[in-house]
Amino acid sequence: xISRDHPRYHSLMQREKITDAxxxxxxxxxxxxxxxxxxxxxxxxxxxxxxPARKAIKAAAAALIxxxxxxxxxxxxxxxxxxxxxxxxxxxIGGKIEINLFHRTEKRVxxxxxxxxxxxxxxxxxTGKLMHIxxxxxxxxxxxxxxxxxxxxxxxxxxxGDRTEILRKSGKTVITVDLNPLSRTSRMASISITxxxxxxxxALIDTVRELRDAPREELEGILRKFDNTxxxxxxxxxxxxxxxxPEIESSQE
Amino acid sequence: xISRDHPRYHSLMQREKITDAxxxxxxxxxxxxxxxxxxxxxxxxxxxxxxPARKAIKAAAAALIxxxxxxxxxxxxxxxxxxxxxxxxxxxIGGKIEINLFHRTEKRVxxxxxxxxxxxxxxxxxTGKLMHIxxxxxxxxxxxxxxxxxxxxxxxxxxxGDRTEILRKSGKTVITVDLNPLSRTSRMASISITxxxxxxxxALIDTVRELRDAPREELEGILRKFDNTxxxxxxxxxxxxxxxxPEIESSQE
Numbered sequence: 001x002i003s004r005d006h007p008r009y010h011s012l013m014q015r016e017k018i019t020d021a022x023x024x025x026x027x028x029x030x031x032x033x034x035x036x037x038x039x040x041x042x043x044x045x046x047x048x049x050x051x052p053a054r055k056a057i058k059a060a061a062a063a064l065i066x067x068x069x070x071x072x073x074x075x076x077x078x079x080x081x082x083x084x085x086x087x088x089x090x091x092x093i094g095g096k097i098e099i100n101l102f103h104r105t106e107k108r109v110x111x112x113x114x115x116x117x118x119x120x121x122x123x124x125x126x127t128g129k130l131m132h133i134x135x136x137x138x139x140x141x142x143x144x145x146x147x148x149x150x151x152x153x154x155x156x157x158x159x160x161g162d163r164t165e166i167l168r169k170s171g172k173t174v175i176t177v178d179l180n181p182l183s184r185t186s187r188m189a190s191i192s193i194t195x196x197x198x199x200x201x202x203a204l205i206d207t208v209r210e211l212r213d214a215p216r217e218e219l220e221g222i223l224r225k226f227d228n229t230x231x232x233x234x235x236x237x238x239x240x241x242x243x244x245x246p247e248i249e250s251s252q253e
Numbered sequence: 254x255i256s257r258d259h260p261r262y263h264s265l266m267q268r269e270k271i272t273d274a275x276x277x278x279x280x281x282x283x284x285x286x287x288x289x290x291x292x293x294x295x296x297x298x299x300x301x302x303x304x305p306a307r308k309a310i311k312a313a314a315a316a317l318i319x320x321x322x323x324x325x326x327x328x329x330x331x332x333x334x335x336x337x338x339x340x341x342x343x344x345x346i347g348g349k350i351e352i353n354l355f356h357r358t359e360k361r362v363x364x365x366x367x368x369x370x371x372x373x374x375x376x377x378x379x380t381g382k383l384m385h386i387x388x389x390x391x392x393x394x395x396x397x398x399x400x401x402x403x404x405x406x407x408x409x410x411x412x413x414g415d416r417t418e419i420l421r422k423s424g425k426t427v428i429t430v431d432l433n434p435l436s437r438t439s440r441m442a443s444i445s446i447t448x449x450x451x452x453x454x455x456a457l458i459d460t461v462r463e464l465r466d467a468p469r470e471e472l473e474g475i476l477r478k479f480d481n482t483x484x485x486x487x488x489x490x491x492x493x494x495x496x497x498x499p500e501i502e503s504s505q506e
Contacts (some may be wrong), residue, residue: 005419019282036289040433180293 011039012049014081014198026111028103031076034158041179042196042237049203052234053195059173059226060155060191061207062219067153067173070095071125075102077158078197079112083119083203089155090121092208098147099126102160104139132169141166149171155204156189157197161210163186177201181235192228194235264292264300267334267451274333279364281356281411284329287411294432295449297492302456305487306448312479312497313408313428313461315472318427319408322347324378330411331450332365338454342408343374345461351400355413357392377436378473386423394419401425408457409442410450417441430454434488445481447488 002012018035021027049057064070070093072086077204079086079099090097099112113124125147133149140163143149154167157177161184167174168188176189177200186192193200211219260392267320271288274280277433317323323346325339332339332352343350352365365378378400386394386402393416396402398420407420410430413439420427421441430453447451464472 014288015283018286031287032285033268033271033292036291037285037293038289039286040290040293041314 005100010198016034017080018077021076024111026079026115027076028101028108030103031080032059035077038179038196039157041239043206045164045179045194045235047196049195049199050238051236052231052238053200054228055190055191056193056201056228056231057200057203057207058211060193061204062214062222063153063173063191063212064093064095064155064204065208065211065214066216066219066223067093067095067151068131069151070096070153071147071151072154073100073154073156073159074098074112074116074126075100075158076108076112079115081198082201083115085205087116087120088185089201089208092212095155096147096151097121097124098144098146099124100142100156100159100163102139102163104142133166137164138167156199159185161185161188178203181232181239186232190228191226192232194232263451270333271330274329277364278360279332279368280329281354281361283356284333288330290412291432291449293484294492297501298432298447298449298488300449302448302452303488303491305484305491306446306453307456308479308500309444309446309481309484310448310453310456310460311448311464312476314457314464315467315475316406316426316428316444317346317348317457318461318467319462319469319472319476320346320348320404322404322409323406324400324404325350326353326401326407326409326412327351327365327369327379328353328411329361329365332368334451335454336368338458340373341459342458343452345458345465348408349400349404350374351379351397352377353395353401353409353412353416355392355416357395386419391415391419410453412438414438414441434485434492439485443481444479445485449487 002021002028006012014188018032022032051059072095073092074086075099086097097116101108109127113127116124125144131145131149133143148154151172153173153174159176164174164176165188166184174189175191176184176185177193177195179196180186181194194228228250255262259265275285276331305493325343325348327339327350339350350369352362354361362380366380369377378397383395384398384402386396401407404425406426408428412429417427417429417438418441426443428444429438430446430448430450431438432447432449434447439447
């Protein structure tokens with residue numbers, strides 16, 4: 001039991017969720033290592049939602065509200081960390097949830113579906129037959145026919161670069177959550193939220209609620225003014241090894 | 254099987270070793286996540302031994318040669334990545350090998366001992382009763398009586414900050430290998446090698462061989478001229494998010 005007063009409470013809770021998910025078979029081999037990489041980048045961001053990230057979240061919220069067929073993609077790490085929040089966000093935007101795994105196995109898809117249902121999901125796509133986007137015969141181009149295949153806007157947190165590129169090239173608005181602003185994923189997306197998913201998804205829920213009743217022109221204006229390349233540049237300037245808080249080590253085990 | 258021609262061969266091999274070690278029970282829960290963090294920092298270093306790291310390796314080699322009772326500490330991640338190299342280095346410096354685990358269990362100690370013996374170790378300390386350095390009643394202050402407890406110089410790769418501090422305060426020369434130059438470990442050590450252990454240990458072996466027959470005054474001179482704080486500063490200047498090679502993503506899954 002990690003005490004809420006522990007100085008590293010949030011980080012340790014995330015590790016515990018990731019480790020539990022691993023044990024249950026929800027995470028692929030690379031899932032824990034990927035989480036560690038995220039931890040390092042989060043240290044450099046100062047473990048907080050930055051100003052550029054807030055702007056990206058606002059643009060993402062506008063895009064999700066404006067979308068006709070928004071879909072949220074879920075993989076192992078996402079299901080491990082924010083299953084309830086993903087279900088809540090899908091409800092707020094009237095969007096679908098689809099499981100997409102880089103290392104897809106029937107077992108993992110089932111386990112992740114269970115996790116999502118336990119947290120309130122009524123419908124989970126991606127569990128059956130998949131189609132190939134733009135006819136690209138690659139595991140990275142698969143999508144559920146009623147889900148991502150026919151979506152106009154997709155939220156794909158913790159996604160790989162190839163898949164992000166395929167979705168973007170097929171004409172969809174692609175929103176990613178990735179702690180590394182220089183990754184291919186971040187560079188390929190329409191809107192890249194450089195933040196920890198455990199902060200970003202709740203922030204998206206709040207922002208969607210704030211903007212839900214805004215006039216269409218206002219939402220379109222928010223989207224028009226958002227420049228992803230510029231936003232990533234601002235983020236990179238903020239990323240500083242000197243932001244690394246030495247206190248992290250003293251109590252992080 | 255990962256092909257030697259794969260652009261991400263080294264990184265993928267390290268992940269495979271870490272994952273195998275995890276499955277075998279050699280790695281603690283946090284071991285894979287820690288490896289991921291190291292990956293991120295290595296990306297920022299450009300995945301190569303930097304000039305400051307070369308200087309630190311030279312100073313470390315001198316210290317290990319001059320030592321009267323040098324000991325190399327081995328934990329799960331070290332045993333997973335460089336077991337043969339550790340055995341070889343111990344042979345070169347006439348030093349001992351001691352297992353030290355943050356999350357110590359008899360089972361893990363046994364497994365790691367087996368790995369080291371499989372790779373040529375004849376004697377492995379830390380498998381029996383441990384003493385407490387300076388009477389500090391903490392799991393981080395434990396040491397084998399013939400090993401670290403009575404060592405004058407210790408090589409403790411991938412070590413935690415508290416333990417590094419305890420060893421340093423007890424008067425030992427502490428050499429660490431840590432990819433994060435701002436970690437407490439790096440700041441507490443006498444000589445901090447900011448490099449990937451898979452590059453650092455082979456480089457230490459080579460450098461020990463080069464310096465082995467140097468006169469004592471030369472070795473002492475190398476040590477005297479080495480300034481760890483300055484060396485860490487130089488490393489931090491080199492750490493640059495812009496060194497992050499975008500090609501990493503395209504083929505790293």
